[in-house]
Amino acid sequence: MKIVWSPDAVQELRARYGSDIEAFRLVYDTEGCGCAVNGVPALWAVTESAPGEIRADSEPFVLWHDPRHALYFDETLRIDFRADTNSFRLASDNQIYTSRMVLADRREQAEPAAR
Numbered sequence: 001m002k003i004v005w006s007p008d009a010v011q012e013l014r015a016r017y018g019s020d021i022e023a024f025r026l027v028y029d030t031e032g033c034g035c036a037v038n039g040v041p042a043l044w045a046v047t048e049s050a051p052g053e054i055r056a057d058s059e060p061f062v063l064w065h066d067p068r069h070a071l072y073f074d075e076t077l078r079i080d081f082r083a084d085t086n087s088f089r090l091a092s093d094n095q096i097y098t099s100r101m102v103l104a105d106r107r108e109q110a111e112p113a114a115r
Helices: 006-015 066-074
Strands: 001-004 024-031 040-046 057-059 062-065 075-083 085-089 096-098 102-105
Touching: 001 066, 006 075, 024 066, 040 096, 062 066, 085 102
Parallel strands: 001 057, 001 075, 024 062, 040 102
Antiparallel strands: 024 040, 075 085, 085 096
């Protein structure tokens, strides 16, 4: 998986999480969504990977993801910030996954076990 961050997304993430933010986790969050195929993409600020996660090709941030969730996404993804809606968008050349991606700061919490 490859993640391309827009300059606006990088700037906004550093503004929200601090200039020292280094890593994120892309999750396919199914909590409260019914079954495993009904999930929403989310971006979590983290300090390290969870067991079983793999690192995506991603700069300037490290991005971890569960390899079992890769089937829900195209190989190359873009993360952009839309100032007009104050939201992050996750898209590929083929589709828009979400125009209002959920963000969470998980740096202070214990890292969850792989789902």
